[in-house]
Amino acid sequence: MELMIYGGTIVTMGPMGVIRDGALVVEGKRIVDIGKTSDLKGRYPRYERINAEGKVVIPGLINTHHHAAMSLLRGYADDYPLKEWLEDWIWPLESHMRGEDIYLGALLTAVESLMGGTTTINTMYHYMEDGNEARAFMEAGIRGVIGHVCFSWRKEDDRRALEELARKWHGRMGGLIRVSVDPHAPYTVDPDYMRELWEVKNQLNERYGSSGEPIMWHIHLAETVDEPKKVEEAFNVSLKGGVVEYLDSLGVLGEDVIAAHCVSLTERDIAILSRRGVKVSHNPVSNLKLASGVSPVPRLIDSGVTVSLGTDGPSSNNVSDMFEVVKLTALLHKGVNRDPTILPAERVLRMATIDGARCLLWNKEIGSLEVGKRADLAVIDFKRPHLCPLYNEMSHLVYAVRASDVETVIVDGRIIVEDREVKTVDLPALLDRVERARVELLSRLKEAGR
Amino acid sequence: MELMIYGGTIVTMGPMGVIRDGALVVEGKRIVDIGKTSDLKGRYPRYERINAEGKVVIPGLINTHHHAAMSLLRGYADDYPLKEWLEDWIWPLESHMRGEDIYLGALLTAVESLMGGTTTINTMYHYMEDGNEARAFMEAGIRGVIGHVCFSWRKEDDRRALEELARKWHGRMGGLIRVSVDPHAPYTVDPDYMRELWEVKNQLNERYGSSGEPIMWHIHLAETVDEPKKVEEAFNVSLKGGVVEYLDSLGVLGEDVIAAHCVSLTERDIAILSRRGVKVSHNPVSNLKLASGVSPVPRLIDSGVTVSLGTDGPSSNNVSDMFEVVKLTALLHKGVNRDPTILPAERVLRMATIDGARCLLWNKEIGSLEVGKRADLAVIDFKRPHLCPLYNEMSHLVYAVRASDVETVIVDGRIIVEDREVKTVDLPALLDRVERARVELLSRLKEAGR
Numbered sequence: 001m002e003l004m005i006y007g008g009t010i011v012t013m014g015p016m017g018v019i020r021d022g023a024l025v026v027e028g029k030r031i032v033d034i035g036k037t038s039d040l041k042g043r044y045p046r047y048e049r050i051n052a053e054g055k056v057v058i059p060g061l062i063n064t065h066h067h068a069a070m071s072l073l074r075g076y077a078d079d080y081p082l083k084e085w086l087e088d089w090i091w092p093l094e095s096h097m098r099g100e101d102i103y104l105g106a107l108l109t110a111v112e113s114l115m116g117g118t119t120t121i122n123t124m125y126h127y128m129e130d131g132n133e134a135r136a137f138m139e140a141g142i143r144g145v146i147g148h149v150c151f152s153w154r155k156e157d158d159r160r161a162l163e164e165l166a167r168k169w170h171g172r173m174g175g176l177i178r179v180s181v182d183p184h185a186p187y188t189v190d191p192d193y194m195r196e197l198w199e200v201k202n203q204l205n206e207r208y209g210s211s212g213e214p215i216m217w218h219i220h221l222a223e224t225v226d227e228p229k230k231v232e233e234a235f236n237v238s239l240k241g242g243v244v245e246y247l248d249s250l251g252v253l254g255e256d257v258i259a260a261h262c263v264s265l266t267e268r269d270i271a272i273l274s275r276r277g278v279k280v281s282h283n284p285v286s287n288l289k290l291a292s293g294v295s296p297v298p299r300l301i302d303s304g305v306t307v308s309l310g311t312d313g314p315s316s317n318n319v320s321d322m323f324e325v326v327k328l329t330a331l332l333h334k335g336v337n338r339d340p341t342i343l344p345a346e347r348v349l350r351m352a353t354i355d356g357a358r359c360l361l362w363n364k365e366i367g368s369l370e371v372g373k374r375a376d377l378a379v380i381d382f383k384r385p386h387l388c389p390l391y392n393e394m395s396h397l398v399y400a401v402r403a404s405d406v407e408t409v410i411v412d413g414r415i416i417v418e419d420r421e422v423k424t425v426d427l428p429a430l431l432d433r434v435e436r437a438r439v440e441l442l443s444r445l446k447e448a449g450r
Numbered sequence: 451m452e453l454m455i456y457g458g459t460i461v462t463m464g465p466m467g468v469i470r471d472g473a474l475v476v477e478g479k480r481i482v483d484i485g486k487t488s489d490l491k492g493r494y495p496r497y498e499r500i501n502a503e504g505k506v507v508i509p510g511l512i513n514t515h516h517h518a519a520m521s522l523l524r525g526y527a528d529d530y531p532l533k534e535w536l537e538d539w540i541w542p543l544e545s546h547m548r549g550e551d552i553y554l555g556a557l558l559t560a561v562e563s564l565m566g567g568t569t570t571i572n573t574m575y576h577y578m579e580d581g582n583e584a585r586a587f588m589e590a591g592i593r594g595v596i597g598h599v600c601f602s603w604r605k606e607d608d609r610r611a612l613e614e615l616a617r618k619w620h621g622r623m624g625g626l627i628r629v630s631v632d633p634h635a636p637y638t639v640d641p642d643y644m645r646e647l648w649e650v651k652n653q654l655n656e657r658y659g660s661s662g663e664p665i666m667w668h669i670h671l672a673e674t675v676d677e678p679k680k681v682e683e684a685f686n687v688s689l690k691g692g693v694v695e696y697l698d699s700l701g702v703l704g705e706d707v708i709a710a711h712c713v714s715l716t717e718r719d720i721a722i723l724s725r726r727g728v729k730v731s732h733n734p735v736s737n738l739k740l741a742s743g744v745s746p747v748p749r750l751i752d753s754g755v756t757v758s759l760g761t762d763g764p765s766s767n768n769v770s771d772m773f774e775v776v777k778l779t780a781l782l783h784k785g786v787n788r789d790p791t792i793l794p795a796e797r798v799l800r801m802a803t804i805d806g807a808r809c810l811l812w813n814k815e816i817g818s819l820e821v822g823k824r825a826d827l828a829v830i831d832f833k834r835p836h837l838c839p840l841y842n843e844m845s846h847l848v849y850a851v852r853a854s855d856v857e858t859v860i861v862d863g864r865i866i867v868e869d870r871e872v873k874t875v876d877l878p879a880l881l882d883r884v885e886r887a888r889v890e891l892l893s894r895l896k897e898a899g900r
Contacts, residue, residue: 074838075845079794112835225788288785289849291792318849319836328778335738336786338675342741344529385562386769388524388881389888395525399739399768404854431838438839 001413002027004044005379006037008052009393013059013353014368018393024057026375029174029413034371050408054383056393058349059368060119060143060376060411061322062356065218065260065281065310068123068133068144069105071112072097072437074314082224082290090315096444099131104437106133107430110140111422113320116403117378118142119411121320122258122281122310122360124149124182124218127161134169134177141416141424143376145360147182147218150197152190159200166204171213176412178362180216183252185223186243187230191250198252214256214361221247221259222269224292244269244278253278258359260310263287263295270296274303279359282351284328286312294336297329298343308356309348321403326352330398345398379408451863452477454494455829456487458502459843463509463803464818468843474507476825479624479863484821500858504833506843508799509818510569510593510826510861511772512806515668515710515731515760518573518583518594519555521562522547522887524764532674532740540765546894549581554887556583557880560590561872563770566853567828568592569861571770572708572731572760572810574599574632574668577611584619584627591866591874593826595810597632597668600647602640609650616654621663626862628812630666633702635673636693637680641700648702664706664811671697671709672719674742694719694728703728708809710760713737713745720746724753729809732801734778736762744786747779748793758806759798771853776802780848795848829858 003026010022016034023040025033025047033040077089097105102125113121120143123133127148137144148165150158162181170179181201183189189197201217209215221243224230228239231246239246245268247253255277262273262280273280282295300307309325311317330348334340357367365374380397382388384405387396409417416424453476460472466484473490475483475497483490527539547555552575563571570593573583577598587594598615600608612631620629631651633639639647651667659665671693678689681696689696695718697703705727712723712730723730732745750757759775761767780798784790807817815824830847832838834855837846859867866874 076841078845079791081791108835288781291784291788291790331738334741338741340741341529341531385558389885391526395528402854435839
């Protein structure tokens, strides 16, 4: 595609900063020019044009922790104690999900995310051959890292799934899709299996990955205060410190690790995360809803850890709204630290864009609007009552923009959302299919209970 | 107007609970019938009809603490230390606001609120004769309690403003508009003036109010931990306990008091709030953004205090989005109390509806969908990716619905928003006027600085 977006404010989140009355030019999958509209307008006469007057262009948001397929369980159970919620509600229903359900749930999440300005999702779920998140993401046209979640109780299945996931899907669609090895958590993956999976990840990288296109390692880490105890009870081991220190002792931390949550950390845990270059995905909506607590994000950042943002899955959020996560992040740490200067607007927007890209080792290609990078971006309509008047775009982007203000979304140079219409998926048909899938899922659960 | 809404789910927040495939009938300003569509459909053959299939009807949301006019300062300054933010940024610019600015800002807030399903706003600002919030609310067609904020440094102006506000505006538009006496805070209104204002409120009630249509008392209270110290320093008094105890000693607490924030309270403060029947407006977005902390809402409710929800003004939020406040309330107290069962979905939605009405002593007329009450309601479109699938309407209303899902809004029996179009105000023209007002405000500030 050859396209020029002109006349709007370009918030690059890169070295060019904010360009008012700016223009951005896309050729194929990439950004080839950025500058003032007056400078660029004459240069690309035959390019398709998007008039961005009164609009703001930002890099597509990057959601670094999700379980995309779980939109199928959205609103099924809330407000229960954690153990009851998981054991009596979520897991029993989840156990009846089939490949087709995973595919449908992930497709719904992809559509919802795209309509809200998110262009990349890092998702952890069960890989199934007949229907999976990678297929859904490709169909929707969203960028993603698709993981297969591993547990000690199904090692054989995991090994097969990981091999197939990497072989069939890593690098697909011209690099739009990447994959990851996802040990569920320190308390569900035993120490030997954890080390084995690390080796599997390295071997898969040798065969299917590359330094420019790595197969990542995605894990839940330090989500709750009792996690060290859970590890000890599960595997009859004794922890000297926190769970990060424990994983470090197994040799399974490095720059290609993205750790979700990191709520309950010791000082030594934080130092290790920093030293090993581990990336963190902060999920404040989920951490509050499940009553896990508040991650020490300002201290992580001060210690040199790269922190990005995630929604977590729709069972604990219940939406895939990154603008909500951005605002909550800016609010929450001010409130709990009693300091209104903590995490100012621009710092938080970086977490949702360029730092998200860094966390997925994808920052050479995405995360900011720069010449040579992939064209992943969102055009936001600022002619809305809640975005008026306009003193400062950055303030509005963090404290006032709603997902529904996103008008146009481009991923890998392709217009996926135009005037709030998703062009890759028949939305009414999808909503019908998801609703039917819900009915069938509940009837399988009821059948099994007899 | 004679209108029937049919075929949708009616979430009454009253004794009738949730009615699926329900219908609701409006005659004039009031709800005259509610029931199953199948029972009601034949009875009102010539009424205007709204098909609510795939939609959910709720009572209009009630925002119990706002400074509506301050939308004109939205995004002007964020992320500063509180003192610098107020003294170097907000107050200097605010001092240049004129009657027309107050009117415009309030009109913008009214429109934004209505489009997001809010039908009542309790707002505290400076009353001016030539342009004020009451005029804006009447024009937009939103229900409101309009206050004049009082300070020790302008007693004469306050007395005149309060008299005129009550005389000209209380009970206007068939009771759509009510007014209140608003001492700014315990540390800006000296003890004698506080007692005088309480008498003024009582006298105004005798002349212009009634038990069914009272003139309220609206105050900022216990917003920050240092408030007792601020009172002591301002008025050379010595406090024995918290600020609530202090106000009680002045005799200025009662059932007609709505106290905003109530973040920093002693145990005795909480007991007094309960004993005096004081109502509380919880403003979690603002309390986090300004780093005030987290109000002990679950303890207030357990102590029998009626707690409702507010956005606070657009300088500390920065939007008038009550759905955001609803979700954050449901999340925040779970997180900080480490208990996922605290404030379940329905409990929080009550705070934003019927408990909001109780806080404004307006619950005989609004806050729930009941036969005989005023028709204040919002119709929400559930055919959205983030509201699919549907297991439970209450879960979606709290954890997933966005303000932009509101399709139709009725206030006092009048359709104000239809298919997301505000019918009472020319929105593009308003946005232009507000933007021009911002430019002029900044130029007056610059002029004054010379």
